[in-house]
Structures are given as structure tokens and as C-alpha cells.
Amino acid sequence: MASRPSLPLALPASFTVAQAAEAGVAPGRLRGRSLARPFHGVRARSASASTTMIDLCRAYAPRLREGQFFSHETALLLHGAPMPDWPYVPRIHVSAHRPSREPRTVGVVGHRLQTRVPVVRDVDGMPVEDPARAWRQCRTLWTHGDLVAAADFLVSGARPPITVAELRDEVVRMGDVRRGILSRALDDVRGGVRSARETRLRLLLRDAGLPEPHTAWNLYDERGTFVAELDLAYPQRRVGVEYDGRVHAADPGQFARDADRWDAVRAHGVDLVRILSHHLAGDGAAAVQKVRAALMRAGWTPLA
Known part of the structure; x- marks a missing residue:
């Protein structure tokens, strides 16, 4: 079986049928299974092209x-x-x-x-x-x-x-x-937030009747030396809250550095609460309870 002719190098990864025609590509070549059809009038060089939103945008851009x-x-x-x-x-x-x-x-x-x-x-x-x-x-x-x-x-x-x-x-x-x-x-917008889960956690805590935490709070030692930046914190109560999405769980080096940082934060008198993804599952009650318990250990009293 004769191999299909190669596409002109001038054509990008995704291109319109009109662009292909201008480049001299025969209509029959555009009907082959080797080309993806992400949108009407668009062809992509790989029939197994990724379908992420960003890839789809790149595919549609020529149109x-x-x-x-x-x-x-x-x-x-x-x-x-x-x-x-x-x-x-x-x-x-x-x-x-x-x-x-x-x-x-x-x-x-x-x-x-x-x-x-x-x-x-x-x-x-x-x-x-x-x-x-x-x-x-x-x-x-x-x-x-x-x-x-x-x-x-x-x-x-x-x-x-x-x-x-x-x-x-x-x-x-x-x-x-x-x-x-x-x-x-x-x-409700605050600066210094690293992820949507941090935003959800902050709003969840506030809506549950807890004080609203500070975002991106820097902890310093008694000499003024920087110790760590915490996702969320209650400085007056010396309570810190970290959302851990476990993105570094497969990186032993990063996990070790994180563990050392957690120890350093606790060594400087901050009760550090780590919130994992499963704590935010459902209505997030588990996350609220963990932070509420830390605040109460620090002397905070819920309003009646």
C-alpha cells in the first residue's frame, strides 16, 4: 500500500482545511485517519491528539x-x-x-x-x-x-x-x-493564595463561624529571622493551617524538607494544623473540626 504523502512543514500542528488547500494538500489527504478532527474545518497532525482544554484551544486557534x-x-x-x-x-x-x-x-x-x-x-x-x-x-x-x-x-x-x-x-x-x-x-478576595483549595478552606472556616485566618503569614523567630510562610494563620493564637495537596508525596527530598519546616514551625510555638484533601471531602466538616480544636486549645471560645 502506498504511503500517504507528508504534510507540508509550513502547516502547524493544527490547521484549517483552507490552510491545507493553500499549501497544496489534496482533499483526500485530509480525510485520512492519521489526522484528528477536533473541530469542523480543523485538522491536527496526530489522530490521538490530546483533548485537554489547552490543547483544544490550540487546535481551534487557526479557525x-x-x-x-x-x-x-x-x-x-x-x-x-x-x-x-x-x-x-x-x-x-x-x-x-x-x-x-x-x-x-x-x-x-x-x-x-x-x-x-x-x-x-x-x-x-x-x-x-x-x-x-x-x-x-x-x-x-x-x-x-x-x-x-x-x-x-x-x-x-x-x-x-x-x-x-x-x-x-x-x-x-x-x-x-x-x-x-x-x-x-x-x-472575599485575599492576596498571597497559592491554590483554589486554600481559598475553599479559608471560606469554609469563616462560614463555619471560625475567625477568618490571615493568608500567606510569615513566621519569624525572636531575632527576626524568617522561619516559614504559612498558607493560613491566626497569629494572635499562634495557630497555623497548611493545606497539603500531597503533590510532593512522590518526591522524598521535598517531603523531607516539608517535614523539617513543619518541625521548625512547631518549635517556634505555632500549633500547626495540616489539612489533607480528604479533610475537605463533602462539606469539609473534618477540616473545620481540626482547626476549631486548635483554636480552642489556644484559648479561643466560639460565640454562643
Whole structure:
């Protein structure tokens, strides 16, 4: 059996049928099983191409027309923000400002936005909505906790892509919905948060009637020497709370360093509570109980 002709090197990993035709590829070559068809009119070089959301965005990118860009939760995903927990499944959203037209194809949610000057960022060669605008666009898609977790991410880190003030300005300019869900979410945003699970834990503790903990609290010894940064802490009670997602469990070296840090924190008079993923299962009652017990050991008394 004759082998199929190779595709031109000028074609990217994912390309449109029109691009292939311009490159001289015969229509029959595009019908072969060796090519994936992630979207109508799109082909990918590998028939077993990955189907992660980011890979799907890369596959769809060649189909974007002038004025179209990834938006809503897709934009937040491409900016690195956390998505809602399973079983929620994020979708690919593509928008365009009037008078440009949104896409209408299977597998993509199209949006035609009101006339507005676009603020599109380049992410890995793809046009992506500004993070503040994308966050506001998720107001009808996500819960309060999911919105807070995404905003916590966006305003944290050494070089955060956006500020709380910019998020609030976007809400003031474009409006809020659902009983002010965005404004209420912004009131709960805190900087220095490393993961969505930390956000969930912080909100869980507060909603259970415990004091709200500080985020990214630095512990120093009596000489002012830095000891450790704690995910969450109650400095006046000398109680620290760490969420341990067990991401380093397979790395003995990292696990040993973490264990030494935990010992150092406790040696400096902090009652360190480690919360694992199973403590947050269900309604998170196990996590609340562990932190409540530590606070009560430190002299805190629940309000009647």
C-alpha cells in the first residue's frame, strides 16, 4: 500500500482545511485517519491528539477570525486560573465585539459582545481576553467560591497579572448581576493564595463561624529571622493551617524538607494544623473540626 504523502512543514500542528488547500494538500489527504478532527474545518497532525482544554484551544486557534478571541472561563484557564472542581466541565468560549461576528460551531460557545475597545492579550500565541473582563464574564457561570478562587489567583504571586482595584473597576464599569455576586466575591478576595483549595478552606472556616485566618503569614523567630510562610494563620493564637495537596508525596527530598519546616514551625510555638484533601471531602466538616480544636486549645471560645 502506498504511503500517504507528508504534510507540508509550513502547516502547524493544527490547521484549517483552507490552510491545507493553500499549501497544496489534496482533499483526500485530509480525510485520512492519521489526522484528528477536533473541530469542523480543523485538522491536527496526530489522530490521538490530546483533548485537554489547552490543547483544544490550540487546535481551534487557526479557525479564529479577525476580531475573535478566547473569553470567559477559557480565557481564565489560559491565564492559569483554577477551574471549578469536578463534576463541573469548563467549555471553550470564543467572543467577538460588535460588529464582528462570534463563531457558531459544535464544541464552542460563541458570544457577540457589546461594542467596546478590545483588550486582548497574547497567551502562547493565542488571542485571549483581558483577565479582569474574563473574570466578570464568568459571573453567570460560576459559584461565589469559584469566583473568589480565580480572583485570589489573579491578584497573587510575585507578579500578579491584575489587581483587586482593576477587577472592581471592571465591575463598576460594566455592572453586576445575581444580587451582586461579583461585588461580594471581591470582598472575599485575599492576596498571597497559592491554590483554589486554600481559598475553599479559608471560606469554609469563616462560614463555619471560625475567625477568618490571615493568608500567606510569615513566621519569624525572636531575632527576626524568617522561619516559614504559612498558607493560613491566626497569629494572635499562634495557630497555623497548611493545606497539603500531597503533590510532593512522590518526591522524598521535598517531603523531607516539608517535614523539617513543619518541625521548625512547631518549635517556634505555632500549633500547626495540616489539612489533607480528604479533610475537605463533602462539606469539609473534618477540616473545620481540626482547626476549631486548635483554636480552642489556644484559648479561643466560639460565640454562643
